[in-house]
Amino acid sequence: MKLTKTLMVTTALTVASGTAFADGHMASDMTLVSWGGAYQASQQNAYVAPYLEMNPGVTAVWDESSAEAVAKLRAMNEAGNVTWDVVDVVAADAIRLCDEGLALEIDPDEDLAAAPDGTSAADDFGDLLVSDCFIPQIVYSTTFGYRTDLVGDTPPTSVCAVFDTEAYPGKRSLEKRPINNMEWALLCDGVAKDDVYDVLATAEGQQQALDKLATIKDDVIWWSAGADTPQLLADGEVVMGSTYNGRLFAAIEEQDQPIGMLWDAQVFDLDGWIIPAGLSPEREARARDFVKFATDTQRLADQAKYISYGPARASSAPLVGKHETLGIDMAPHMPTDPNNAKNTFLYNYEFWADYRDDIDAKFQAWLAQ
Amino acid sequence: MAEVMQAADGTPLKRSLARALRRQKLRALGLIAPLLFFVLITFIIPIGNMLFRSVENDIVQNTLPGTIAVLTAREETGVPGEDVFTALYIDLFIAEEQKLHTRLGSRLNYEQTGASSMFRRTGRAVGRFDTGTYTDAITDANPAWEDPAHWAATVEANAADLPRTANAWSRWQAVFAAEGDEIGKRNLEDFLFTALYLDLRDADAAPAGLDAAYDAARATDPVSIKDAFIDADDKWGAPQIWETLTLYAPKYTPGYFLNSLDYQKTPDGIEKRPENEQIYITLFGRTIWMSLLITFSCIALGYPIAWLLANLPMRKANVLLILVLLPFWTSLLVRTSAWKVMLQQQGVINDVLVWVGLVDNANRLIMINNQFGTIVAMTHILLPFMILPMYSVMQTIPPSYLRAAKSLGATNWTAFWRVYFPQSVPGIGAGSILVFILAIGYYITPEIVGGTKGVFISNRIAYHISSSLNWGLAAALGTILLVAVLVLYWAYDKIVGIDNVKLG
Incomplete structure (x- = not known):
């Protein structure tokens, strides 16, 4: 009898405290969608774990579906049952989701935290707010790595080494899609950097890029997963290959592979959060609260302790410190570091949103020939 | 004048019989109703809905x-x-x-x-x-x-x-x-x-x-x-x-x-379409051609194993059967990636060939990121689907038939070809249909080991579903693939006869 009573009282207390902690108008659990692997781990360490610590009673579950996020969100939306709360996507996908009405629009100054010195979020993120729905987290780049022991005495310094099979014989790995490859091809075919997209907008320009790629077609291994190039480099299958800079950092610094970075003509791209449209008010409130915390200045700077991607806020850059386990300075490994960013591209979102379907059709037909 | 036959309760026998039969049919239908609803809701309706998108275009007018x-x-x-x-x-x-x-x-x-x-x-x-x-x-x-x-x-x-x-x-x-x-x-x-x-x-x-x-x-x-x-x-x-x-x-x-x-x-x-944008016919042709090749290599590799399984003593056959099923316990991605390690230019097979001296170090064989890689990896992955139906059919062929043929003077070859093989054809048929239909829809393996010439139409369907979001085009490609499979099934029925397919 007494026992039952005690049990009942404790249960009531737990329930009461549970609701008190979970803050009446916010949902108490979240499903976060990300890419898995080292990147997701950096998010977990830099802001998910601290957020959960600050908000006892809130739980977060990961879903490693970012690669198919656009298609899955569309399917969920059509079925009227969106089960994700915050979704990590690349900027191009965020633009697509925003266009399709699948992501919530964000007001940076209201929904995001200001910088510690009072700079508004809109100014702090600046040009990186490429879509009304997109909350940037990191700047990453797609760039080349090469085998230091297979390139002879003159390691490549220019991206055009990729097209120079005489000076650098051997296979190269390139991503199995037109984006980035077409730009590099034109750049190395004598087109000025500022004219690349004007040229690529014409049928002749697209053919010119494909013709340039055709000169190395037999020497290319095409990849579709970010892990492919590091593996191909490590096995000596290719002498150089493109991939995300964080993957190369891991291969060089964490796995001690004989690989060098070729930062020339690296293409900057962004990764960040979106909040899906169609959430219940409680879940939406929770998602907004989390995102505001997770993209503040300190949190984005913290993320660079775990992975070599640049924080998307200007105010975070000076706060970037040392790698959590390796203890090396992270700033020189950021794609945005002045030494690395001497010659860069910024992914042209508007151009590729328009031309992606068309150029991809031509690119795939060219590949299959 | 013909008297209408009547049942005991006075109703005409014909009607009474029909009623009893109808009741039975309804009961039978009631028994399968849960399954029917399940298949309808989780399978037929979603697929129909998806295929319908291949012609749907009301977004412009709406x-x-x-x-x-x-x-x-x-x-x-x-x-x-x-x-x-x-x-x-x-x-x-x-x-x-x-x-x-x-x-x-x-x-x-x-x-x-x-x-x-x-x-x-x-x-x-x-x-x-x-x-x-x-x-x-x-x-x-x-x-x-x-x-x-x-x-x-x-x-x-x-x-x-x-x-x-x-x-x-x-x-x-x-x-x-x-x-x-x-x-x-x-x-x-x-x-x-x-x-x-x-x-x-x-x-x-x-x-x-x-x-x-x-x-x-x-x-x-x-x-x-x-x-x-x-x-x-x-x-x-x-x-x-x-x-x-x-x-x-x-x-x-x-x-x-x-x-x-x-x-x-x-x-x-x-x-x-302009020539530099034509791709789908090529890919359809390649998908069907390579699926056929994979099916035939599965027959060639699977037949002896199935025969061995059916003719070994029970204990040994069981061990062998476990070996056939073992790959199912491993993830598809792992099996495919293992082929990468085996086949790549700095891979195990090339290393051995160079070490033995059969291949020059400068001219290592290219066995992956092309059609060969896709065929090898997919044959390996689909082989159990060929072996199992063949094995279960061969098990039902009495060994005494072969002995009888030989005692009547047939050579080993004649006995096999004229007596044993025809009886095993239903197993080959079942295995081939299974393997072919699975192969035609594969896309993960071709994506990883297929390079540019070894990818299938399903890779494009996956691209349009998950990347370009052109679901209408993906649905049209899928519908064509479905129709192609049905046509081939119909042709198989005409040539071999679908009654001639047995899973055991």
């Missing part, structure tokens, strides 16, 4: 109903006049409020490069057109127009005289009603005043009670909406977008199917 009505009614082609642009203005304003315009832009971008940014940009500009002069003129003349209630009452009373206004008003109302809202003061947008202005300009005399607005409209110079559109994006002034809109106006389109066969719709009829 988003731009007014524009499409005027556009398809006109005789001439090319860039239209103010009337179409005005209809487009109203349509886009309403679509922008619902965030539907960018969705239409993505849809049209599949047909015309640049439509995506065109709609995004114009959607942003549409609220800033110079039509504010109409709003100012009419509200200055009669401030009552700033009140939604006045709008509702006037539009209802004069619907016949104000066709554009009535239409725009009721659609605008529907947008807010859908969100459980009402049109507020702030939502009396310029496009409503534009519609009102145009209706009043067209009217011969002021409709009852609208004198002030009528005079104001008469006194205000018209603004060119066409110029405003071209200002927002100059592609509105070129004929292409209008051709595309006209071509894709109907609610159903053969466009996706034409695309999947390397054809396209043009104003001059159906044309072959």
Whole structure:
């Protein structure tokens, strides 16, 4: 009898405290969608774990579906049952989701935290707010790595080494899609950097890029997963290959592979959060609260302790410190570091949103020939 | 005179019998009903729904109903006049409020490069057109127009005289009603005043009670909406977008199917796509050809193993069977990646060949990222699906038949070929159908080891489902693949006979 009573009282207390902690108008659990692997781990360490610590009673579950996020969100939306709360996507996908009405629009100054010195979020993120729905987290780049022991005495310094099979014989790995490859091809075919997209907008320009790629077609291994190039480099299958800079950092610094970075003509791209449209008010409130915390200045700077991607806020850059386990300075490994960013591209979102379907059709037909 | 046979209760026997049978059938149906519903809801309906997208195209008409009505009614082609642009203005304003315009832009971008940014940009500009002069003129003349209630009452009373206004008003109302809202003061947008202005300009005399607005409209110079559109994006002034809109106006389109066969719709009829964009026929052909090759290599490799399984003593056969099933316990990705390690140029097989001296170190064999890699990896993955049906059929063939053939003087070969093999054909048939149909839909393995020449049509379907979001095209490609499989099944039935297939 007494026992039952005690049990009942404790249960009531737990329930009461549970609701008190979970803050009446916010949902108490979240499903976060990300890419898995080292990147997701950096998010977990830099802001998910601290957020959960600050908000006892809130739980977060990961879903490693970012690669198919656009298609899955569309399917969920059509079925009227969106089960994700915050979704990590690349900027191009965020633009697509925003266009399709699948992501919530964000007001940076209201929904995001200001910088510690009072700079508004809109100014702090600046040009990186490429879509009304997109909350940037990191700047990453797609760039080349090469085998230091297979390139002879003159390691490549220019991206055009990729097209120079005489000076650098051997296979190269390139991503199995037109984006980035077409730009590099034109750049190395004598087109000025500022004219690349004007040229690529014409049928002749697209053919010119494909013709340039055709000169190395037999020497290319095409990849579709970010892990492919590091593996191909490590096995000596290719002498150089493109991939995300964080993957190369891991291969060089964490796995001690004989690989060098070729930062020339690296293409900057962004990764960040979106909040899906169609959430219940409680879940939406929770998602907004989390995102505001997770993209503040300190949190984005913290993320660079775990992975070599640049924080998307200007105010975070000076706060970037040392790698959590390796203890090396992270700033020189950021794609945005002045030494690395001497010659860069910024992914042209508007151009590729328009031309992606068309150029991809031509690119795939060219590949299959 | 023939007497009608009667059952014990006096009803005619025939009817009584039919009733009893019907009851039985209903009971049987009741027993399978859960399964039937399950299959219907989780399988038939979703697949039907997905396949239906291959012809569905109502997004154009649903988003731009007014524009499409005027556009398809006109005789001439090319860039239209103010009337179409005005209809487009109203349509886009309403679509922008619902965030539907960018969705239409993505849809049209599949047909015309640049439509995506065109709609995004114009959607942003549409609220800033110079039509504010109409709003100012009419509200200055009669401030009552700033009140939604006045709008509702006037539009209802004069619907016949104000066709554009009535239409725009009721659609605008529907947008807010859908969100459980009402049109507020702030939502009396310029496009409503534009519609009102145009209706009043067209009217011969002021409709009852609208004198002030009528005079104001008469006194205000018209603004060119066409110029405003071209200002927002100059592609509105070129004929292409209008051709595309006209071509894709109907609610159903053969466009996706034409695309999947390397054809396209043009104003001059159906044309072959330019050569540098043709890919799908090649991929369909390659998918079927390579699936057949994989099926045959599975037969060649699987037959001896199945024979061994069926003829070894039970204990040894069981061990062997576990070895056949073992790969199922490993992830598909791991099995495929293992082939990478084996086949790549710095891989195990090349290393051994170089070490033995069969291959020169400078000319290592290329065995992966091409068709060979796909065939090897997929044959390995699909082999158990061939072995198991063959094994279960061979188990039922009595060994005494072979012995009888030999005792009657047949050689080993004759005994096998004339006696044993024909009896094992149903197993080969079942295994082949299984392997072929599985192979034709594979895409992960070809993506990883197929390079450029070893990818299948399913890789493109996956791309259009998950990356380009062109689900219509993906559905059309999928439908064609389904039809191809059914045709091959039918051909198999005609040539070999489907009764001749046994799973054991």
